[in-house]
Amino acid sequence: MNYINSDLKVVGTRPVRPDGVDKVTGRAVFSADTRASGMLWGKILRSPHAHARIVSIDTSKAEALKGVYAVITSADFPNIASEEAFVGEGPMNFRDLSCNIMARGKVLYEGHALAAVAAVTPAVAEQALALIAVQYDVLPHVIDVDDAMKDGAPVLHDDMFTAGVNPKPTKASNIAKVVTFKKGDIDAGFAEAEVIFEDSYTTKPVHQAYIEPHACLANYNADGQVTIHASSQGHFMVRAYTAKLLGLDMANIRVNPAEIGGGFGGKTLIYLEPVAVALSRKAGKPVKMQMSREDVFRGSGPTSGASVTVKLGAKKDGTIVAAQQVLKFQAGAFAGSPIGPGCMCGFAMYDIPNVDVLGYDVVSNRPKVAAYRAPGAPISSFAVECAVDDLARKLGMDPLVLREKNAVVNGSKTHYGVSHTNIGFTQVLAATRAHPHWKAPLAEGHGRGLAVGFWFNIGGESSATVHINEDGTVMVATGSPDIGGSRASMGMMTAEVLGVPVSKVRTIVADTASIGFTFLTGGSRVTFATGMAVTQAAEKVVEQLKARAAQTWDIPVDAVEWQDGKAVPAGTNAGAFEPLDLAAIAAKQGRTGGPINAEVSVNAQGAGAGFGAHICDVAVDKETGKVEIVRYTAIQDVGKAIHPSYVEGQIQGGAVQGIGWALSEEYIYNDKGQMDNPGFLDYRCPVASDLPMIEAVLVEVPNPRHPFGARGVGEVPIVPPMAAISNAIKGAIGLRMPDLPMSPPKVRAAIDAAG
Amino acid sequence: MSKSHVTTTINGEAAEFLCETQQTMLDVLRDVVGLTGSKEGCASGDCGACSILVDGTLVCSCLMLGVEAEGKSITTIEGIAQGDQLHPIQQKFLEHAALQCGFCTPGLIVATKALLDENPNPTEIEARYWLAGNLCRCTGYDKVIRAVMDAAAVMRGETV
Amino acid sequence: MPKVVLASGSASLALTGGVTEFEVEATNFRRLILELEKCFPGLGTQVEESMAVAIDGEIYQDAYGAVLRPGSEIVLIPKIGGG
Numbered sequence: 001m002n003y004i005n006s007d008l009k010v011v012g013t014r015p016v017r018p019d020g021v022d023k024v025t026g027r028a029v030f031s032a033d034t035r036a037s038g039m040l041w042g043k044i045l046r047s048p049h050a051h052a053r054i055v056s057i058d059t060s061k062a063e064a065l066k067g068v069y070a071v072i073t074s075a076d077f078p079n080i081a082s083e084e085a086f087v088g089e090g091p092m093n094f095r096d097l098s099c100n101i102m103a104r105g106k107v108l109y110e111g112h113a114l115a116a117v118a119a120v121t122p123a124v125a126e127q128a129l130a131l132i133a134v135q136y137d138v139l140p141h142v143i144d145v146d147d148a149m150k151d152g153a154p155v156l157h158d159d160m161f162t163a164g165v166n167p168k169p170t171k172a173s174n175i176a177k178v179v180t181f182k183k184g185d186i187d188a189g190f191a192e193a194e195v196i197f198e199d200s201y202t203t204k205p206v207h208q209a210y211i212e213p214h215a216c217l218a219n220y221n222a223d224g225q226v227t228i229h230a231s232s233q234g235h236f237m238v239r240a241y242t243a244k245l246l247g248l249d250m251a252n253i254r255v256n257p258a259e260i261g262g263g264f265g266g267k268t269l270i271y272l273e274p275v276a277v278a279l280s281r282k283a284g285k286p287v288k289m290q291m292s293r294e295d296v297f298r299g300s301g302p303t304s305g306a307s308v309t310v311k312l313g314a315k316k317d318g319t320i321v322a323a324q325q326v327l328k329f330q331a332g333a334f335a336g337s338p339i340g341p342g343c344m345c346g347f348a349m350y351d352i353p354n355v356d357v358l359g360y361d362v363v364s365n366r367p368k369v370a371a372y373r374a375p376g377a378p379i380s381s382f383a384v385e386c387a388v389d390d391l392a393r394k395l396g397m398d399p400l401v402l403r404e405k406n407a408v409v410n411g412s413k414t415h416y417g418v419s420h421t422n423i424g425f426t427q428v429l430a431a432t433r434a435h436p437h438w439k440a441p442l443a444e445g446h447g448r449g450l451a452v453g454f455w456f457n458i459g460g461e462s463s464a465t466v467h468i469n470e471d472g473t474v475m476v477a478t479g480s481p482d483i484g485g486s487r488a489s490m491g492m493m494t495a496e497v498l499g500v501p502v503s504k505v506r507t508i509v510a511d512t513a514s515i516g517f518t519f520l521t522g523g524s525r526v527t528f529a530t531g532m533a534v535t536q537a538a539e540k541v542v543e544q545l546k547a548r549a550a551q552t553w554d555i556p557v558d559a560v561e562w563q564d565g566k567a568v569p570a571g572t573n574a575g576a577f578e579p580l581d582l583a584a585i586a587a588k589q590g591r592t593g594g595p596i597n598a599e600v601s602v603n604a605q606g607a608g609a610g611f612g613a614h615i616c617d618v619a620v621d622k623e624t625g626k627v628e629i630v631r632y633t634a635i636q637d638v639g640k641a642i643h644p645s646y647v648e649g650q651i652q653g654g655a656v657q658g659i660g661w662a663l664s665e666e667y668i669y670n671d672k673g674q675m676d677n678p679g680f681l682d683y684r685c686p687v688a689s690d691l692p693m694i695e696a697v698l699v700e701v702p703n704p705r706h707p708f709g710a711r712g713v714g715e716v717p718i719v720p721p722m723a724a725i726s727n728a729i730k731g732a733i734g735l736r737m738p739d740l741p742m743s744p745p746k747v748r749a750a751i752d753a754a755g
Numbered sequence: 756m757s758k759s760h761v762t763t764t765i766n767g768e769a770a771e772f773l774c775e776t777q778q779t780m781l782d783v784l785r786d787v788v789g790l791t792g793s794k795e796g797c798a799s800g801d802c803g804a805c806s807i808l809v810d811g812t813l814v815c816s817c818l819m820l821g822v823e824a825e826g827k828s829i830t831t832i833e834g835i836a837q838g839d840q841l842h843p844i845q846q847k848f849l850e851h852a853a854l855q856c857g858f859c860t861p862g863l864i865v866a867t868k869a870l871l872d873e874n875p876n877p878t879e880i881e882a883r884y885w886l887a888g889n890l891c892r893c894t895g896y897d898k899v900i901r902a903v904m905d906a907a908a909v910m911r912g913e914t915v
Numbered sequence: 916m917p918k919v920v921l922a923s924g925s926a927s928l929a930l931t932g933g934v935t936e937f938e939v940e941a942t943n944f945r946r947l948i949l950e951l952e953k954c955f956p957g958l959g960t961q962v963e964e965s966m967a968v969a970i971d972g973e974i975y976q977d978a979y980g981a982v983l984r985p986g987s988e989i990v991l992i993p994k995i996g997g998g
């Protein structure tokens with residue numbers, strides 16, 4: 001059924017979330033909050049070198065230390081074959097994943113795990129790590145993406161031959177893959193152009209910086225049964241990858257989803273779980289592991305840093321006729337940066353006849369990148385949206401008018417071949433034009449920037465069950481970890497379909513043994529795909545409720561209707577019966593055929609793409625180079641906001657992560673290839689005093705493929721901020737800042753250079 | 756290594772524990788006392804997830820030793836609500852949806868309590884600077900600040 | 916017959932010998948994969964493992980049952996994940 005034009009009672013309201021009280025009282029159980037009887041503490045030894053051959057690892061002294069129960073290295077893991085898996089970011093190779101969690105033969109970045117211990121206390125485990133003797137043959141390293149592509153750069157993998165070029169290269173290199181997208185005739189396009197703008201941009205790797213470090217508690221039983229308690233963006237993912245990396249049967253692994261303290265894509269793959277299981281197997285006791293913040297920075301995935309060039313050609317009237325982009329993305333130590341989506345997203349907002357995009361996936365001696373909100377798109381869009389802004393200046397056009405003129409509409413065909421369907425970009429641009437912020441006069445010395453952004457959003461596999469309790473209250477279970485309020489939205493959709501108050505519905509996240517397979521919480525898919533499963537399960541329950549009422553009244557099922565949480569006879573012909581509410585039917589469910597419940601699994605297709613536009617005002621302190629965000633407005637098509645507060649929260653949080661990416665966050669390396677700022681003091685995430693209120697404007701263009709019209713929300717908002725801010729800085733001081741982060745020293749240097 | 760015996764008050768109740776001299780108060784709370792509401796986000800005083808009150812003063816428990824609790828009065832997130840009566844700060848965090856993942860929330864609530872105990876009528880700027888030691892990666896702080904300002908108004912008796 | 920367009924992935928082009936557009940006899944996505952594998956060995960597997968398709972403009976991932984109409988345009992693109 002479709003409720004898009006229905007009168008909604010619950011969906012669109014703002015109830016308190018069901019897991020809220022636990023979270024404001026400190027009772028919510030996150031990954032690191034559990035213990036097991038007889039538990040040991042696991043710790044990981046990490047490489048101090050950016051690139052080295054492991055000559056030998058001597059663990060004997062560590063093993064001999066009192067209180068140490070197990071020491072493991074890659075020798076304790078099966079040497080698995082190369083096999084592609086699809087992780088949050090894109091295809092990842094299981095052999096790489098295995099080598100990433102425990103180095104085999106070589107360490108490829110500072111922080112690369114190469115041994116682990118389990119001991120009675122964290123302190124003893126630390127001592128044991130210090131007793132592991134590793135002999136390294138240190139190799140030359142390469143950090144920067146452009147350097148890694150040069151001839152003669154240190155090669156990380158001698159079996160890496162660039163994919164996507166014909167003929168296949170005979171020499172190994174750090175370029176894992178080349179991707180191209182072409183539309184029309186790029187040369188003809190530029191020949192036709194009257195105004196051409198071209199520039200180069202760089203971005204730094206930034207970490208998802210979820211406040212909860214990775215942690216898990218694993219137990220390997222004598223009979224081979226494994227339980228894992230861990231926070232992740234997908235406990236089915238944890239089960240699958242752990243099984244794969246250790247050669248175990250999935251049926252022998254049960255993963256309990258802990259509350260997750262943020263992920264943003266960074267918890268769509270695993271680091272600790274197989275290590276903890278292997279330690280537990282060896283020690284014969286449960287093992288708890290938790291990363292320190294330093295481990296998180298050095299050993300888990302940031303997103304790619306990149307170097308990008310953009311060339312745009314337009315007619316004098318502002319029609320963009322040619323667009324070219326070259327993107328070089330750092331993948332970290334193993335192949336698999338978000339280069340594909342990076343190549344697709346930059347120009348996805350514009351209807352351009354001639355497009356040419358070339359992307360490189362490049363390895364270097366850095367931690368393997370992990371997905372981060374709209375992987376690839378923010379980097380690509382930063383470059384494109386800065387270029388579009390400068391093109392507008394060159395044309396003497398208003399930047400919003402230029403975007404309106406070239407914006408995609410339904411039916412526009414992108415350069416990657418997909419035609420946009422059911423999009424709300426036009427409405428987003430109209431809301432931008434109409435917003436008071438866009439019209440507000442600018443204070444002296446301030447600058448205003450605008451940028452737009454796009455993300456696909458995905459659907460995929462989800463399972464949900466709805467159970468009617470004996471007293472008429474309702475249980476909903478799904479397989480989607482709740483990373484930002486999905487229990488609330490799932491409960492609300494169920495309540496809407498059943499016609500009961502949301503307070504009568506409780507939602508849980510079920511473990512891997514208790515519900516059908518559910519893909520990751522990622523790609524902005526949960527409200528869409530899991531929401532679809534939940535809605536369908538609730539509808540099946542309604543069918544049963546009607547049947548039970550029909551039985552009670554002894555009339556045909558089609559003579560019963562479900563209205564406002566009650567079964568009523570359909571018209572006067574059906575008979576005159578007092579309505580039966582959910583509680584009344586539930587009380588008799590035993591007598592009318594047994595428990596009432598439904599489970600639905602879907603592979604949801606048709607996730608509507610999302611578009612956003614951000615307006616940002618800045619003030620630049622010319623003495624210090626510090627950029628202050630004075631006002632910020634984020635406008636986005638959200639389809640339908642199920643719980644508007646959490647939708648706004650996603651947009652505000654995404655925008656602020658983008659502000660950090662723009663102004664202050666970066667991995668800083670020394671000449672040994674070691675990260676110099678692996679802590680929150682020097683890796684500077686935005687704090688409350690850095691920011692104004694972030695106004696989130698919800699545009700609702702329903703996605704017809706979702707029962708309530710929802711589309712993914714969480715990723716789009718990180719796409720526009722970097723360019724919006726760079727454009728605002730240009731407005732304020734007349735200088736283009738093409739390199740992220742636009743930190744005070746860089747801004748100051750640019751001001752000085754300009755005289 | 757012999758352990759130290761510490762006598763203290765935690766959330767209004769007399770408490771005793773044994774800890775190693777180098778153990779932080781955060782580790783003591785989480786691993787010895789069993790109060791896991793205070794979180795470790797960094798263990799270096801940079802994220803505020805471990806915030807507690809020591810004799811009413813806001814402290815990062817990861818920067819304090821367990822032995823320093825001797826004779827002090829400690830308040831953790833578990834001590835903010837009165838029984839099943841949520842504190843107005845907690846209530847306003849819920850109403851304003853000022854949490855997404857909720858991992859920073861205990862620290863933010865404790866820090867807000869310290870702010871409002873000291874300054875019942877903060878400006879938005881004062882609240883933002885006071886809470887600058889509490890990282891939240893999910894919310895962008897907008898709803899957090901709204902919740903804090905609203906809780907302050909409730910505690911002053913201006914609204915409900 | 917539905918038409919397949921390789922808008923992307925030079926990796927796929929290596930398998931088709933540079934052919935960017937061709938027609939395939941198939942009425943659903945699964946049949947399409949099987950036919951691709953038959954025409955260009957390796958391509959079906961590649962599509963199955965690491966690619967998504969856009970059928971008449973709409974993106975489908977992992978959906979064997981997705982219906983192809985006689986005039987459908989099928990574009991092969993990289994699979995899309997997310998954060």
Ligand code: FES
Nearest residue numbers: 798800802803817
């Ligand atoms: S854990 Fe204490 S400040 Fe971060």
Ligand code: FES
Nearest residue numbers: 855856891892893
């Ligand atoms: S709600 Fe997730 S860090 Fe604040």
